[in-house]
Amino acid sequence: MNTKKTFSFFILIFTCFQLFAQTDKIYTRAGDVLVGEFKSMQKAVLVFDTDYADKEFQIDWTEIDGLEIGNSIIYTSDGIRYYGGLKPMLDKGRLVRVIAKDQEIIMPLDDIVQITSIKVNLKERIIISLDAGFSLTKANSVRQTSAQGKASYTGDKWRFNANFSNVGTVQKDVDPTDRTEGGFTITRDIYRNAMIMGGSEFLSNSEQMLDLRSTGRLGVGYYIIRNSRIYFQAGAGLALSREHYGGDNPTKANSFEGLGLAEFNAYNLSDFSFMAQMYTYPSFTDWGRWRVNADISLKYDLPLDFYIKLSYIHNFDSNPLIDVSKNDYVFKSSIGWEWD
Known part of the structure; x- marks a missing residue:
């Protein structure tokens, strides 16, 4: 009985860690919502990883309607670099809220040219x-x-x-x-x-x-x-x-x-x-x-x-x-x- 309780406890802890790690969300223009781990966006391709797919998703940037991601480096077309996260504004049409240190900016997705997750390792x-x-x-x-x-x-x-x-x-x-x-x-x-x-x-x-x-x-x-x-x-x-x-x-x-x-x-x-x-x-x-x-x-x-x-x-x-x-x-x- 104690073994079953211990096993169930570890399963619960593992599930909590998985849910905690899978906090990023991608909203597509087709109405889909992907929950997982954001990797990067460059050259108009967004890379996203989920537990329910064998390989990472690669999505055309023009097909994205909104993002909810954590600590990242966000590069804009005017050369400014923001350190922070993004929140979607789905009712505004391809607008996101950039939440950086001591500031919050609303900008179109088309003004963002590159995003790199701080968690991305060397290989990626x-x-x-x-x-x-x-x-x-x-x-x-x-x-x-x-x-x-x-x-x-x-x-x-x-x-x-x-x-x-x-x-x-x-x-x-x-x-x-x-x-x-x-x-x-x-x-x-x-x-x-x-x-x-x-x-x-x-x-x-x-x-x-x-x-x-x-x-x-x-x-x-x-x-x-x-x-x-x-x-x-x-x-x-x-x-x-x-x-x-x-x-x-x-x-x-x-x-x-x-x-x-x-x-x-x-x-x-x-x-x-x-x-x-x-x-x-x-x-x-x-x-x-x-x-x-x-x-x-x-x-x-x-x-x-x-x-x-x-x-x-x-x-x-x-x-x-x-x-x-x-x-x-x-x-x-x-x-x-x-x-x-």
């Missing part, structure tokens, strides 16, 4: 994507393979992004070509929509006889547009490049350069997302020389975290150190998988 702040592609042309016996990987971490004020890609081409009676590039960027928010950025990138391209170009950069940036659907940021800074060309007459050089950058990202297009990014490097060492790196991609999400992607990458150099083409570009299609 990381996103990793991998994709690969293959093409074969019988007429001229051309085989092309591509592989790409990306990783990102989003913290309260810090962000980290890294990428790596390789494209190889093999053709009968022609020397194979190989193009490899990658890099990383670290960003620190400093005031509202302003940030400081540092990072590095590298490029190796056998077709242009470029054994390696590595570039370190440091600058400041600003979100010109940032909402729950899109963001556009621009920035400026300084860079230092080291180049090593091969061929019959190997050439090495260092270049002190300026830095201009622009990035546009649209992620509330149903299952599509679009990204366009450009880095511009005007040289101070070799006056009149410009380098431009552009990357454009369109991604379509598939079930089970798979996706297909079309990408276009273009590199321009107005005055290469040796006699090679000023332009180099890659167009590729690939299928991939994302872990978040």
Whole structure:
């Protein structure tokens, strides 16, 4: 009898703890109410965990009518960061009450661009994507393979992004070509929509006889547009490049350069997302020389975290150190998988 009472007591305690933990509520525009644990909201996708589902819910931000969540960091389109919770205002139409320290603000859900639960651990702040592609042309016996990987971490004020890609081409009676590039960027928010950025990138391209170009950069940036659907940021800074060309007459050089950058990202297009990014490097060492790196991609999400992607990458150099083409570009299609 005592054993049964003890067992019942522990069941009651466990149930109370579960009910206490499941205090967050999500109200959808379809009239559903989800009770569970809020994880995050970024790029117009809300992540929510419940005990009655095998995996976390991912809900389009436009389908949310209200939230009731606890300690979180709330980022708004004008760059303000609030530490507190949210209460719904269901009779007002997509309005919420932000309850922060010593203040209470009413705002539209569309003014909120990101929410991070203070309870979210390191693993849940990381996103990793991998994709690969293959093409074969019988007429001229051309085989092309591509592989790409990306990783990102989003913290309260810090962000980290890294990428790596390789494209190889093999053709009968022609020397194979190989193009490899990658890099990383670290960003620190400093005031509202302003940030400081540092990072590095590298490029190796056998077709242009470029054994390696590595570039370190440091600058400041600003979100010109940032909402729950899109963001556009621009920035400026300084860079230092080291180049090593091969061929019959190997050439090495260092270049002190300026830095201009622009990035546009649209992620509330149903299952599509679009990204366009450009880095511009005007040289101070070799006056009149410009380098431009552009990357454009369109991604379509598939079930089970798979996706297909079309990408276009273009590199321009107005005055290469040796006699090679000023332009180099890659167009590729690939299928991939994302872990978040």
